Amino acid sequence: xxxxxxxxxxxxxxxxxxxxxxxxxxxxxxxxxxxxxxxxxxxxxxxxxxxxxxxxxxxxxxxxxxxxxxxxxxxxxxxxxxxxxxxxxxxxxxxxxxxxxxxxxxxxxxxxxxxxxxxxxxxxxxxxxxxxxxxxxxxxxxxxxxxxxxxxxxxxxxxxxxxxxxxxxxxxxxxxxxxxxxxxxxxxxxxxxxxxxxxxxxxxxxxxxxxxxxxxxxxxxxxxxxxxxxxxxxxxxxxxxxxxxxxxxxxxxxxxxxxxxxxxxxxxxxxxx
Numbered sequence: 001x002x003x004x005x006x007x008x009x010x011x012x013x014x015x016x017x018x019x020x021x022x023x024x025x026x027x028x029x030x031x032x033x034x035x036x037x038x039x040x041x042x043x044x045x046x047x048x049x050x051x052x053x054x055x056x057x058x059x060x061x062x063x064x065x066x067x068x069x070x071x072x073x074x075x076x077x078x079x080x081x082x083x084x085x086x087x088x089x090x091x092x093x094x095x096x097x098x099x100x101x102x103x104x105x106x107x108x109x110x111x112x113x114x115x116x117x118x119x120x121x122x123x124x125x126x127x128x129x130x131x132x133x134x135x136x137x138x139x140x141x142x143x144x145x146x147x148x149x150x151x152x153x154x155x156x157x158x159x160x161x162x163x164x165x166x167x168x169x170x171x172x173x174x175x176x177x178x179x180x181x182x183x184x185x186x187x188x189x190x191x192x193x194x195x196x197x198x199x200x201x202x203x204x205x206x207x208x209x210x211x212x213x214x215x216x217x218x219x220x221x222x223x224x225x226x227x228x229x230x231x232x233x234x235x236x237x238x239x240x241x242x243x244x245x246x247x248x249x250x251x252x253x254x255x256x257x258x259x260x261x262x263x264x265x266x267x268x269x270x271x272x273x
Contacts, residue, residue, distance in 0.1 A: 023155040025120040026057055026096035030193055030217040030238045038241040043213050044092035049073045051093050057157040058093055060086060062100040064247035066113045075131035090120025098123030098157060102131060109148030113156060129167045130230035139182050141191040150190030159219055160191035165198050176206055180213035187216045193239055195219035202226040204235050211236040
């Protein structure tokens with residue numbers, strides 16, 4: 001009778017210790033007023049570039065990873081492929097990796113946590129809107145998901161995305177207040193950071209309402225034409241991410257180069273590459 005080889009206890013202990021250290025490092029990087037800057041990556045090469053530029057952690061963006069794998073965003077990527085992409089990124093770098101996994105692809109909380117840890121991620125984004133309908137999930141339901149993920153992986157750095165401003169109803173002020181209410185509920189459920197997604201414009205007065213009202217480190221997206229990194233830091237933001245922005249910037253440069261080649265010209269600068 002043969003038995004399956006099991007990992008040695010020392011190997012398990014070492015892997016767990018590394019994950020705990022990276023999670024602790026990621027958690028301590030969330031400092032209001034001295035924000036963690038996350039230019040989001042979508043594959044191993046871009047993760048390497050982020051680290052080479054001196055950033056202390058790598059974050060993925062589903063809206064960049066998904067098209068790089070041939071899928072649309074909004075949970076159209078099979079979870080096996082998304083977690084495999086996260087694993088390739090985590091294997092490629094020594095810094096902590098936090099993964100945007102949308103709302104978990106319909107997986108149970110324990111499986112979400114297990115797949116993240118197995119992939120080498122020590123943090124994640126979990127959003128509170130339904131990718132199928134574009135509607136907000138009831139706050140109690142999302143809080144339960146966050147609490148269950150927290151219970152399954154106490155070390156995981158959970159960034160709770162709040163979509164009240166993009167999918168909520170009512171006036172702008174009412175949606176800001178709903179974002180605060182949701183953020184506080186997610187903090188109570190065990191989130192480490194709250195990410196109110198603002199996709200149109202950033203007003204520093206609104207940023208301060210969110211920061212002061214939520215009471216946890218706040219993540220905001222950096223938007224073209226919006227407040228500078230320094231202004232967001234001064235408003236008390238603890239984490240600033242770029243989402244799919246750099247992916248789209250790179251794609252724009254590629255599109256321009258391809259159009260140049262199509263004309264018969266060289267896409268390279270005159271001094272070479």
